[in-house]
Amino acid sequence: MDHTKLKEIATSVFDVPSHLPLTIEDYFEDKEAYFVWEEGMEEGVSVRLDSEGRLLALHAFLHDSELPEISLEERIEIAKAFLDKHYGEELSRWTLVKQEAGYLEFCPVIMEIPIEDAGVTIRVNKKGIVTDVSYRPLEVEPKILSYIAPKEQVLAEVKKDIQLKLSVASIIKVIHLGEVDRLALVYEWDGFYRPIPVDGSKVDQIIEEESQVMVDPPAPTNRLMNWSVEELIGITPDLEKIREGDMEDVSAVVWRKAGFEEKEGTLSVDDYIHNRAGETVKAKFDKKSGKLQGFLWFMERDGNVDLSSQECLQLAVDYIQAINPELLENFTLKLVERENINTEKQLFHFEIFLKNTSLQLPTMLGVNVNKRTGRVYFYSGIDIDLKSAAALETNPPISMEEAVERISKSLDIELKWKIDYDEDEKSYKLVYKLCDKESGNPIRYVDAVSGELILAERD
Template identity: 35%
Template sequence: MDKEKLRKRALSFVSIPADFKPIIEEYAQGENGEGEAMFSWANEEKDKGLTINLDLAGNLTKLSIDMDEDRDFNGDSLDVEERKERAEQFLLSHYPDALSDLTFYEKEELGQVFRFNYERMIMNLPLKSSGCFIDVDQVGNIVTFSYKVAGHIPEIPTTLISKEKLIEHEQNRLDFKQTITNLYTIVHDVEEDDLRLVYEPEPSFMKYRADILTPTLSIIHDEAVSETYIPLPAPSNTTKQKDLSIKEVVGITEGMEIIREVDMGEETGVVWRDRNWKMEEDDLSISGFFKNRSEDTVKAFISSKTGQVRSFMWFKERSGDLKLTREECLQKATDFLQMILPDYHRYLQLIVRENEEEVDDFRKTESFSFHIHNGKGVPVELEIVIVAVNRETGQIDHYSGPSFDMEQLRQIPTEPVISKEEAKKIFLSHLNFELAWDKDYDEETESNILVYQACDKYTRTPIRYIDAMTGVVITAKDK
């Protein structure tokens, strides 16, 4: 179907509210005739929207309807089985033969909705990225739908490696590193978000091809870029964080106004733009949508707890007559850090990568990355501070700070109670392996391969860490 026929077909699936307007109409077709069309409508003032994706034959592949969480609901909610029945009715109305290929796998409660997952099963295991999920609200409305057909059905291996061999293999090569990590309740099986001193297993993700008797990693990662960490000298600048407003930290000028402000729970997202800015032309493509949302803007995230700037990015070009060297830009970056993260030099180290200091006279910004540690050399996992300095203006065009309050880091114990040897014993006493289908990254075309992936023998979820103070096993959250 052409774009206009697909748009009319999309409109036949849903009723578009009168206060919604079209924001995306995208049509993409590949060399072999495959492709997708995407149509979105929204009320941007209320931050509500509706999106439909169709394949080029007009089949519904995705549906997303933002729920009105503020609406009054006084009626009786449908029970789980009634909602499941609505989900299957919807699925069969679009794919009449779906349940001959797909099997109901699990349900999840996601706030006001229940999600029902239907999977293509081989060896009683779900294929990766194959099947569908359907979200149903209290009154039976379908608010989210996603459907993907398996491109290739894998063959079942005739020989499988034994779990005992895998555990023995891990026992001989397993190591642990001491680190500090941010634990999140949505990711980890913990009672509250928390910054903790832990032991992380190395390798952290244990996954093996199931049909090769010599244990072989199913995914070969690219070699890491060589990095060195350079300590930072104590600053002479004594500017305090409290002396600056949010606008002053970000660099917002009088000619700019807030065009969006979104409460995201732990953070508030704020977007500024010049008051007189106008879109040059109506463009409903995806690139046009992002241009309308981002061109000439400044975006920042503010901590809801502290009211301090967590990060910001200038998408609006700023030019000047300066020609700062990398060394001069580094001084600008560290001056900024002293304003926003007092005593930063105690916890940050400059990351220097191979060939990073090569001069590029045409580069408009110099970007610096900083490794975070606890002041005693123990790293904070996955946390990097980034500062980008405009060489022409000396202003900060991008800042990305820690996702936590630095006071939390100061309160973390510096010495573990549990030794590395004890952590290894605890880990191995919980270690098990389970079969699963995973993407075969060695193949050019999309396909699946049977793997063994490590898990906790009690929760059947991946083991992420051992608490360095208590010895508690910290696993991934069970979906």
């Protein structure tokens, strides 16, 4: 389909407010078309189509405070009408597998098992606006298997090999079922996400990176302790602040050199990224404490110092000390030794331990140092309350054997269709997935203090 027709279809998908300018119009090897209308980061609409004009994705975030709220029934009707308009023929062959608060999910069902990696989802907000649509076509029919190992047999084998490790984990309410944001001493079960072959063959154990070795980093030198935040990031007088804003608990700031030339004449994704991120420095700060959480340079800098790898490592440790001195005072850092693919840019990743117990956090502690310039281009810190973490008791009242027993008693498995990434062409395979017997959710941890299971949200 020609580009003009695709654009016509995109503009008909959603009633884009007239004050939103078109900022991206791009076509990818005639396979997909992508359109974005937005005003800064406040409002926007994006539409993605395939080469035949079929809607692949829609996302809208608009100021709708002046609109009246509608009933849940009306939201469901709007969702069904939208889906029928765009996917009527396929929708008639799919099954409604989930419906809640303005959210609908339809997908194909084979052997009475939903193929959740295909189908369509839609969300309609309280004002009646379609805010999210995601469509994934069923590209190939799954093969019907002649043999599936009995559930009881597979479950018995899994229970023989439940391996846990003690750690301090960041429990996040949007990821873990019925939880609040907190740090907890837990028994971690990595096996919870592993698909199990339905033919009864032994599960392939995921081997931890054998080459991964953790060593003690050098002690900090205190040489950066008096540096300001701007000095640590590398902000110089020729950089001007061009954007800042808040995102939940984080404040973000962007700097750029004066005189930067934006690309004009096209609305491609590449030019959009160039105009928005080219030659910038981005940093984020904790909104409450103001502490630097991370920064990233999108420009090269001058320098000709030729640091050794050890000197780069020392600089990385000194940065961590200057930004988070209490981290080195109350915790132990271990350097994860890895091959640096780019020898000029040395990326150092550190594991954090509290009294020999590892901290499992949603963000890594990492520093990227350029050997040639002697400058830090990337810093990724951690966003937890270090004082609370340091006060945690690491001697668990619940033994590992008890934790294994808790999981074993609550463990169940269910059949799931999953994309087979081992095949050259896209296909689907049937697997057993581990889950909690009562809720059907994955078992992520056992609380090492209370003994309660901590469940992950469903995929």
